[in-house]
Amino acid sequence: MEKMYCFECNKKVYGKIKKEKTTYIIHGRKVVLDDLVFICSNCGTEYNYEDIDEHLQKGYIAYLNLFGLSFEKLKEIRETLNLSQELFAEALGWSKKTINRYENGKSLPQKEYLDTYISLLNNKSNIYSILKNNNNLTKEKYYKILNRINVEIDFKSINVILYILNKVKLNRTQLMKYLFAIDFLNYKLFNKSISEFKYAHATYGPIVNDQDALINLLIKQDYIKLESSFIDNSMLFVPLQKADLYNFNEQEINVLNKIINNFKGMSANELTDWSHAFIGWIKTKDGEIIDFKYAKELDI
Numbered sequence: 001m002e003k004m005y006c007f008e009c010n011k012k013v014y015g016k017i018k019k020e021k022t023t024y025i026i027h028g029r030k031v032v033l034d035d036l037v038f039i040c041s042n043c044g045t046e047y048n049y050e051d052i053d054e055h056l057q058k059g060y061i062a063y064l065n066l067f068g069l070s071f072e073k074l075k076e077i078r079e080t081l082n083l084s085q086e087l088f089a090e091a092l093g094w095s096k097k098t099i100n101r102y103e104n105g106k107s108l109p110q111k112e113y114l115d116t117y118i119s120l121l122n123n124k125s126n127i128y129s130i131l132k133n134n135n136n137l138t139k140e141k142y143y144k145i146l147n148r149i150n151v152e153i154d155f156k157s158i159n160v161i162l163y164i165l166n167k168v169k170l171n172r173t174q175l176m177k178y179l180f181a182i183d184f185l186n187y188k189l190f191n192k193s194i195s196e197f198k199y200a201h202a203t204y205g206p207i208v209n210d211q212d213a214l215i216n217l218l219i220k221q222d223y224i225k226l227e228s229s230f231i232d233n234s235m236l237f238v239p240l241q242k243a244d245l246y247n248f249n250e251q252e253i254n255v256l257n258k259i260i261n262n263f264k265g266m267s268a269n270e271l272t273d274w275s276h277a278f279i280g281w282i283k284t285k286d287g288e289i290i291d292f293k294y295a296k297e298l299d300i
Ligand SMILES: [Zn+2]
Pocket: 006, 007, 008, 009, 010, 013, 040, 041, 042, 043, 044, 045
């Protein structure tokens, strides 16, 4: 038996605690909570047993649960985007204080804020359109955020692909050879690759490691689409966006152009034959990553 002050009996009394399901309306949504009720064993009067803050918190949590969210999840959504509270706030055009309060369970997101969280929970890459629609960001801030966001492929790697495809439609085998040649040539000249891709040994020459995941992602996120070629019925990649070269220096753009000009008009077979002569391919086994140390052997 618990003890509590009863205002009817005007003294501290013993009583029982019971759970009672109560429906609340929070932001227009019905939320059912287990309220703890104290019943005076003297006169039967019922009192709320929890303090208001605790009770409110329970309501918030139940409300967020309706959307598959929790306060921890709000923080997680930001962290999976690799953004600090400050950058996340700037990306969304919210105040940092607001985000802090949400993540600490101090206040409940209003409908439009909640919608943003839900959209990011469903698809992280929605952050791109949020950024594009945020007119208050300076160019520097925009790219700073873009470069930090970690949505499976980094922004620059995506734009290497878009740049190539903006100039020439390619099938899968061709695209893989272009990417490989660009990164290895840049590595040979400047000791670093342009994209963040790793390349693996495959039958038809080097390919981006995990190329299927890459292609699926690019299609799913509307960067590219597949189109049937009139010439040989193979499937060609067509870009759906223009490349954004803000992060590229002049040397890198020269390397991109050099490979595109050199390879233009070469069939998948010709590119495969060319890549089979590369020492880095010859010296690795199927599926093995081709080390960039072989870049100096690249003959272009
Ligand atoms: Zn009483």
